[in-house]
Amino acid sequence: LFAQHADFMLGVAQLAQLPSTHAVEICFAGRSNVGKSSLINALCGRRDLARTSSTPGRTQQLNFFNIKDRLVFCDQPGYGYAKAPVGEVKKWQEVVFSYLRGRPQLRRAFILIDGRHGIKNTDRPVMEMMDTAAMSYQVIVTKADKVKKSELEKHLSDIAKELAKHPAAHPDILVTSSEKGTGIAEVRATIGRLVSQ
Numbered sequence: 001l002f003a004q005h006a007d008f009m010l011g012v013a014q015l016a017q018l019p020s021t022h023a024v025e026i027c028f029a030g031r032s033n034v035g036k037s038s039l040i041n042a043l044c045g046r047r048d049l050a051r052t053s054s055t056p057g058r059t060q061q062l063n064f065f066n067i068k069d070r071l072v073f074c075d076q077p078g079y080g081y082a083k084a085p086v087g088e089v090k091k092w093q094e095v096v097f098s099y100l101r102g103r104p105q106l107r108r109a110f111i112l113i114d115g116r117h118g119i120k121n122t123d124r125p126v127m128e129m130m131d132t133a134a135m136s137y138q139v140i141v142t143k144a145d146k147v148k149k150s151e152l153e154k155h156l157s158d159i160a161k162e163l164a165k166h167p168a169a170h171p172d173i174l175v176t177s178s179e180k181g182t183g184i185a186e187v188r189a190t191i192g193r194l195v196s197q
């Protein structure tokens with residue numbers, strides 16, 4: 001599946017613009033700088049598909065990628081920067097909530113968590129939103145190469161404990177390093193299973 005070519009499709013700022021695709025869709029969410037673009041690029045075997053280190057607070061939009069009409073990735077803008085005005089943040093959250101709620105082809109949301117930091121306060125409303133939307137989500141830990149093993153283990157056990165309290169959370173945590181390629185095959189396999197289900 002991932003040997004196939006991935007293409008940027010479009011950026012969507014309003015629900016009316018959502019692409020009318022039918023392929024299985026997967027979305028990615030996470031704090032700014034968590035390594036989301038790097039992960040999407042690593043999954044697709046591309047260096048430049050999703051922009052890395054994009055300026056925080058840039059135009060809020062959902063970016064859609066098409067993988068040979070069999071799979072669609074939706075990249076949510078990074079959150080956690082207090083730059084945007086509160087009203088705008090709220091409006092955007094409503095867009096994301098409606099997207100999560102009303103997109104039948106969306107099979108799973110991945111929430112990316114930095115292996116150095118674990119779950120942060122800004123991640124929690126996102127997890128709660130997905131619980132409320134009954135959107136099945138799974139944590140992908142990023143930048144595993146940047147943390148000591150013992151520290152990573154501690155974060156993983158804390159994350160697991162917290163996930164157990166969230167009804168829509170998948171209990172399995174995927175651990176990755178886009179830099180070293182660690183865990184990329186496992187994420188691909190997880191997505192592959194969702195596509196062939």
Ligand code: GDP
Nearest residue numbers: 032033034035036037038052053143177178179
């Ligand atoms: P985004 O804002 O979530 O899209 O994050 P980026 O993918 O742009 O990554 C933010 C920064 O973290 C960049 O400097 C990346 O090179 C770095 N980064 C991303 N993934 C990894 C990783 O697995 N290991 C290491 N060491 N650095 C990473």
